Amino acid sequence: MTVSEGMEGRRARNYFDLFRIPTGFDLDVKDLGTRYRTLQQQFHPDRFSDGSDTDRRVAAQMSADINAGFQVLSDPTSRAGFLLQCEGFDLQALEKQALSGEFLMQQMELREQLQSIPPGQSDAYTQLSAESRQLFDSQVGIFRDAYAQGEFDRAGTAWVHLLYLKKLREEVERRKNSQ
Amino acid sequence: MAYSDKVIDHYENPRNVGKLDDSDAGVGTGMVGAPACGDVMRLQIKVNDQGVIEDAKFKTYGCGSAIASSSLLTEWVKGKSVDEAASIKNTEIAQELSLPPVKIHCSVLAEDAIKAAVKNYRDKQGQ
Numbered sequence: 001m002t003v004s005e006g007m008e009g010r011r012a013r014n015y016f017d018l019f020r021i022p023t024g025f026d027l028d029v030k031d032l033g034t035r036y037r038t039l040q041q042q043f044h045p046d047r048f049s050d051g052s053d054t055d056r057r058v059a060a061q062m063s064a065d066i067n068a069g070f071q072v073l074s075d076p077t078s079r080a081g082f083l084l085q086c087e088g089f090d091l092q093a094l095e096k097q098a099l100s101g102e103f104l105m106q107q108m109e110l111r112e113q114l115q116s117i118p119p120g121q122s123d124a125y126t127q128l129s130a131e132s133r134q135l136f137d138s139q140v141g142i143f144r145d146a147y148a149q150g151e152f153d154r155a156g157t158a159w160v161h162l163l164y165l166k167k168l169r170e171e172v173e174r175r176k177n178s179q
Numbered sequence: 180m181a182y183s184d185k186v187i188d189h190y191e192n193p194r195n196v197g198k199l200d201d202s203d204a205g206v207g208t209g210m211v212g213a214p215a216c217g218d219v220m221r222l223q224i225k226v227n228d229q230g231v232i233e234d235a236k237f238k239t240y241g242c243g244s245a246i247a248s249s250s251l252l253t254e255w256v257k258g259k260s261v262d263e264a265a266s267i268k269n270t271e272i273a274q275e276l277s278l279p280p281v282k283i284h285c286s287v288l289a290e291d292a293i294k295a296a297v298k299n300y301r302d303k304q305g306q
Contacts, residue, residue: 095213095214095215099212101210104210104211104212104219105210107212107219107240108210108219108221108238108240111219111240112238112240115240160214163214163215163217164212164214164217164219166217167216167217168217171217
């Protein structure tokens with residue numbers, strides 16, 4: 001078996017091409033999972049243990065790219081970031097943009113709310129979890145729309161908002177499960 | 180990762196946690212955040228008629244280094260002029276707290292916060 005398609009080595013890959021799905025924000029996560037497992041099997045390093053050094057190296061690189069690509073594309077926040085990267089944006093620079101005081105204030109209040117939930121109040125966690133999910137989904141909606149319209153500044157801000165809300169949701173779940 | 184004793188001290192006994200009245204013309208508020216870690220920081224200063232910072236409060240949701248950086252900063256700015264406060268560099272904070280390289284961005288956040296608070300104060304004063 002030859003693995004010539006992985007020959008470009010360590011160059012940053014377009015993960016959408018890797019999984020042969022159209023570049024875009026909306027994707028079928030179940031289908032992505034199927035493609036991921038198929039590719040993973042196809043390029044599993046064990047299958048190349050008898051191959052040449054080059055084949056083995058390329059298979060190992062493909063395997064790493066397949067795993068990284070799945071991580072990036074299966075999560076909506078990192079998928080949004082990847083799409084911006086594909087448009088030529090520097091994510092670190094985007095992260096540094098000044099956000100509205102209103103958004104930061106809201107983030108502060110939500111974290112304050114989370115920290116002040118007394119032990120045993122699982123209803124309060126459920127409520128905050130639903131609220132943060134709703135905020136997250138609404139930013140997903142903004143990103144989807146802005147990206148489709150080619151309004152990348154707006155999409156970039158929505159992506160940064162998603163980063164905060166993703167962390168918030170993780171923190172809510174973490175505290176909910178550790179109470 | 181090991182935190183320095185100074186970070187732990189500020190983390191366990193944060194100085195000047197709280198809120199100042201934002202409607203006061205002498206109060207400047209800086210709100211900043213670090214999206215990658217989800218940290219949010221609010222730093223406020225109360226400036227008297229002589230242009231000297233007489234009180235400072237902060238509230239930070241984030242890691243120990245971010246809390247320690249903002250706590251230390253509120254201690255430092257008290258008694259300073261707004262110009263002096265705005266010229267504090269993140270490297271001074273990082274050095275005082277012996278922050279490891281991966282936590283330098285926490286001190287950057289604190290510097291951004293005091294600059295934002297001074298700017299907000301100046302905007303309010305129409306300067």
